[in-house]
Amino acid sequence: MTALTHGPDALRPDRSFQGLILTLQRFWAEKGCVILQPYDMEVGAGTFHPATTLRALGPRPWNAAYVQPSRRPKDGRYGENPNRFQHYYQFQVILKPSPPNLQELYLESLYAIGIDPAVHDLRFVEDDWESPTLGAWGLGWECWCDGMEVSQFTYFQQVAGQECAPVAGELTYGLERLAMYLQGVDNGFELNFNGLEGDAKVTYGDVFRQAEEEYSRHNFEYANTEKLFRNFAEAEAECRALLAAGERGEGERHRQVLPAYDQCIKASHAFNLLDARGVISVTERQSYILRVRELAKACGAAWVKTEAGGAA
Amino acid sequence: MPDLLFELFSEEIPARMQKQASEDLKRLVTNALVEAGVTYEGAQAYATPRRLALHVVGLPARQPDTREERKGPRVGSPEGAIQGFLKSAGLASLAEAKIETDPKKGEFYVAVIEKPGRPTLDLLAEILPATIRAFPWPKSMRWGAASTSSASLRWVRPLRAILATFGAETEEPEIVPFEVDGLAAGNITYGHRFLAPAEIRVKRFEDYAAKLEAAKVVLDPARRKEIIRQDARNLAFAQGLEVVEDEGLLEEVAGLVEWPVVLMGRFEDAFLDVPGEVIRATIRANQKCFVLRGPDGRLANRFLLVSNIEARDGGATIIAGNERVIRARLSDAKFFWETDKKVWREDREFARLERFRNVTFHEKLGSQCDRIERIRALAKELCAVTGADPKKVNDAVTICKLDLQTEVVGEFPEVQGLMGRIYAGQIGLDPSVAAACEEHYKPVGPGDSVPKDPVSVTVALADKLDTLVGFWAIDEKPTGSKDPYALRRAALGVIRLVVENEVGLPILPIVTFAIFQPLAINLSKEFGTINAFEHLSAALRDSAIDAKARHELYVQILGPSSQKVVDEISSATDQKSADLLSFFHDRLKVMLRDQGARHDLVDAVLGNGEANDDLLLVVQRVNALGRFLETEDGKSLLAGFKRAANILRAEEKKDGEGAFEAAAEPAFCREPSEKALLEALSKAGEAAGIALGKADFEAAMRAMAALRGPVDAFFEAVLVNAEDPAIRRNRLALLATLRRVTRQVADFSRIAG
Known part of the structure; x- marks a missing residue:
């Protein structure tokens, strides 16, 4: 590979998608966050990463930031909708306990990526967050920049059925939307990914359009529903079995939470695919959500019996 | 006199909670002051997205002194009693107590407690x-x-600072010394988050409000609203446009900004193909922006946004950003609109109704599809009384819920109904059928209009009756303040539909039919084969609503072994129907009372001993009765009736209930006035009966009016309790007849006065 001849401008957050990610990572690293890599499983949102779901629980301080590719099978549009993808990126920040200047930190991060509050209208608009599958809720806002929702800001009150003590603050940046705004493009596929121009330019569409087309077909038409139903049931059973195996009784630490939680993530994704395939009726839907929630809650209860969960 | 200034500075408070919170703040603080005996001259509370503030004017520097005298034991009481008294009164020794003398009790101790x-x-x-x-x-x-x-402070969002000062105008106010969860009260607040974020040191309300204003915070929400309203109108006016006023949105937007700056943006003309209501819903719900209309009343390609800052570039970036978002939103809306239109154009047979099979209406009441079919059956029955064209009604039922499947309604539930009407109109359906999509939900509340088109009236009645009947059948009735399925609203809707459209609809048979139907269908699943079930369903739809005939039919279809269960279901049906009817009566009373009608008249009419399931007739009767009682004849007859009823009540105590119900005999009529009354009663009874049969309540009242003279004359001339027992009994029988005859019209004993 030949060295690319470009100036530092290519990595400006308003010039490239990767520049936006790099800037946010650097910003939060400088604020003392652990910069993690994405979790290596299919998840519906950055919150599912154990670095948020599980680490939000227990008394130990925890500050982390990471990009998480997220999959929402139902949002597939065969690459035809410029704003809606079945695979997209979230940038996730979790700070426990929530620092007193969290709003200011957040605004500072916007400034770092080029959103100047002297010319932009930034607003915190009520939006109470709830994840029925994770048994989690919190209060906070959707953050608006000139009428566009660019982030979700939540003070977790409960996660995986456990009260948060202390409360963690969670920030979720919708990266594609933010990048589109910064780059001034109306079509997500036209986002400049690498910040170069001419032949060297790589767009978001170059990277992902084919994937959007193929996965939309998969999610809506080809995914093997019988197998998915089986996967769901197996993941559910495996999660419970692992939790049972790792349980060492009163006062002892639990030894199998993270692997069990992976199974909860698997069940959740299988459910999302089945839902996209339209094979789950309205009434069944509720009961599937409940089943995933029960797994998440069982994992949460086990997590607080581990070292990272704060058990003695 | 000193004032209190109290401010709770926090992260952004949800707009919808600000008003109530400022009222609560004022109420809680002033109530606590009053409780402590402290009066004040006035109090005013304010809210912005980041603060609640309270100003209490004219407080005393001190709480008033109090003096209480507490009676103690007699002088010379046992030591225990004395000690107890000293302890409870807070005295060190008896030397601190007074001794008082009472002529009865003698000498006793009194403690004077001065606080x-x-x-x-x-x-x-x-x-x-x-x-x-x-x-x-x-x-x-x-x-x-x-x-x-877990004991840490809870607030709506993190509480960041507390400001509390107390003092008179002429002095340096003091900081109220307290602390909550490590947050100490002070005299510091902060200005606008972006425009003037620095600390502000404050003394009293006057400099607080002025300094905030200088720091780009308009404290008073009412003023923020006015600023937005005026600036919006001015901007619109300058463009020859008019703001589509939206009080709810204005209230919300005023709760999202501390320093309102109204800006105008535009969108492409091409979006104006989308119905105005959809554009408005999109822009309002997602962007909290106002829309505008031109002189022709049509929506203009502009919108107004309310920003929270005076931007360095005059707002150009903010407008451009909002325009981009609105363009994306409207593209979505336009896409939804085009997609929906295509579906309506292509699926002319409404095959997509099948999808409602998978949509649960209520776990125990089946799918949306089942519901539509029940509405269809009911609506068919109702055509006879509403005079609607059954074909159109049937078509209207088919499509009335179809817009629930549209993309636009999926995105903006508030345009449900309206979209059905628009889409149905687009494919050229009969205007009455299209209108029913929207109008069958009406009236939504007491302030909403009632549809007039017979097709809409019929479907609206069927829709609401099905809801009521369904939830009654499964015992999900409203209790207290809980009415999750809005059944009170549905019942009121039925009442207004029949009354305002003058639909004579005896609802008992139709309700009985509708309650019986699902129960019987369940029954057939239990007893019969699929065949029997289908047969039964068909029979239910087609059979007249004669309870007996239906009952026989079921037993015939389901076999003799079902006799007992069918009996049980029949009686459960009757009980539930009667209960639902009395729910209607309660709603009717509430409605008439709200309209200013006397509810004793409603009770009187409902006490006429009939089913009163034709609500239109009930209302007409109440009105006729009210008018009658305004007349001299009416007042006088009521007085006569009351007198008769009182006498009867007293005498029935002696002779037993129903002792005078035998017919009065002319043979025992001694005075002419008795004979005259007997004749008058017989005539009036007959005339009223005929009139009521024709639902001619004015004529029935006229028949009653004819009784006034004879009744007055009777009481003038005779003493009811004559010595001769036969004469007495006959006179009392005359009065009992009066009671019976008038009761055809109403139970006069329930009328006040």
Whole structure:
């Protein structure tokens, strides 16, 4: 590979998608966050990463930031909708306990990526967050920049059925939307990914359009529903079995939470695919959500019996 | 006199909670002051997205002193009693007590407890933190390091600063000394988050409000609203446009900004193909922006946004950003609109109705598809009384819920109904059929209009009756303040539909039919084969609503072994129907009372001994009765009736209930007035009966009016309780006849006065 001849401008957050990610990572690293890599499983949102779901629980301080590719099978549009993808990126920040200047930190991060509050209208608009599958809720806002929702800001009150003590603050940046705004493009596929121009330019569409087309077909038409139903049931059973195996009784630490939680993530994704395939009726839907929630809650209860969960 | 200034500065408070919160703040603090005996001249509360503030004017510097005398035991009482008294009164020894003398009791001790009033500042130092800790937010949260403890302070969002000063105009006010969860009250607040974020040191309300204003915060929400309203109108006017006023949105937007700056943006003309209501819903729900209309009344390609800053570039970036978002939103809306139109154009047979099979209406009441079919059956029955064209009604039922499947309604539930009407109109369906999509939900509340088109009236009645009957059948009735399925509203809707359209609809048979139907279908599943089930369903749809005939039919279809269960279901049906009817009567009373009608008249009419299931007739009767009682004849007859009823009540106590119900005999009529009354009663009874049969209530009232003279004359001339028992009995029988005859019209004993 030949060295690319470009100036530092290519990595400006308003010039490239990767520049936006790099800037946010650097910003939060400088604020003392652990910069993690994405979790290596299919998840519906950055919150599912154990670095948020599980680490939000227990008394130990925890500050982390990471990009998480997220999959929402139902949002597939065969690459035809410029704003809606079945695979997209979230940038996730979790700070426990929530620092007193969290709003200011957040605004500072916007400034770092080029959103100047002297010319932009930034607003915190009520939006109470709830994840029925994770048994989690919190209060906070959707953050608006000139009428566009660019982030979700939540003070977790409960996660995986456990009260948060202390409360963690969670920030979720919708990266594609933010990048589109910064780059001034109306079509997500036209986002400049690498910040170069001419032949060297790589767009978001170059990277992902084919994937959007193929996965939309998969999610809506080809995914093997019988197998998915089986996967769901197996993941559910495996999660419970692992939790049972790792349980060492009163006062002892639990030894199998993270692997069990992976199974909860698997069940959740299988459910999302089945839902996209339209094979789950309205009434069944509720009961599937409940089943995933029960797994998440069982994992949460086990997590607080581990070292990272704060058990003695 | 000193004032209190109290401010709770926090992260952004949800707009919808601000008004109630400022009212709660004022109520809690002033109530606590009054409770402590402290009066004040006035109090005013304010809210912005980041603060609640309270200004209490004219407080005393101290709480008033109190003096209480407490009676103690007699002089010379046992030591135990004396000690107890000293302890409870807070005295060190008897030397501190007075001795008083009572002529009966002799000498006894009295403690005089004098409490000097405490400084108001000290009281506030207790009241204010208590108010913060017990604040009734609809939803509150914990935050930060302190939230490790579950006892940490809860607030709507993190509370960042407390300002509390107390003092007279002429002096340097004091800071109310208290602390909540490590947050000490002070005299510091902050200006606008972006325009003037620095600390502000404050003395009293006057400099507080002025300094905030200088720091780009308009404290008073009413003023923010006015600023937005005026600026919006001016901007619109300059473009020859008019703002589509939206009070709810204005209220919300005023709660999202501390320094309102109204800006105008535009969108492409091409979006104006989308119905105005959809554009408005999109822009309002997602962007909290106002829309505008031109002189022709049509929506203009502009919108108004309310920003929270005076931007360095005059707002150009903000407008451009909002325009981009609105363009994307409208593209979505236009896409939804085009997609929906295509579906309606292509699926002319409405095959997509099948999809409602998978949509549960209620777990125990089946799918949306089942519901539509029940509405169809009911609506068919109703055509006879509403005079609607059954074909059109049938078509209307088919499509009335179809817009629930559209993309636009999926996105904006508030245009449900309206979209059905628009889409149905687009494919050229009959205007009455199209209108029913929207109108069958009406009236939505007491202030909403009632449809007039017979097709809409029929479907609206069927829709509401099905809801009521369904939830009655499964015992999900409203209780107290809980009415999750809005059944009270549905019943009121039925009443207004029949009354305002003058639809004579005896609802008991139709309700009985509808309650019986699902129960019987369940029954057939239990007993019969699929065949029997289908047969039964068909029979239910087609059979007349004669209970007996239906009953026989079921037993015939389901076999003799079902006799007992069918009996049980029949009686359960009757009981539920009667219960639902009385629910209607209750709603009717509430409605008439709200309209200013006397509810004793409603009770009187409902006490006429009939089913009263034709609600239109009930209302007409109440009105006719009201008018009659306004006349001299009416008043006088009522007086006569009351007199008769009182006498009867007294005498029935002696002779037993129903002792005088035998017909009065002319043979025992001694005085002409008795004979005259007997004849008048017989005539009036007959005339009223005929009139009521024709639902001619004015004529029935005229028949009653004819009784006035004979009744008055009777009481003038005779003494009811004659010595001769036969004469007495006959006179009482005359009065009992009067009671019976008038009762055809109404139970006069329930009328006040």
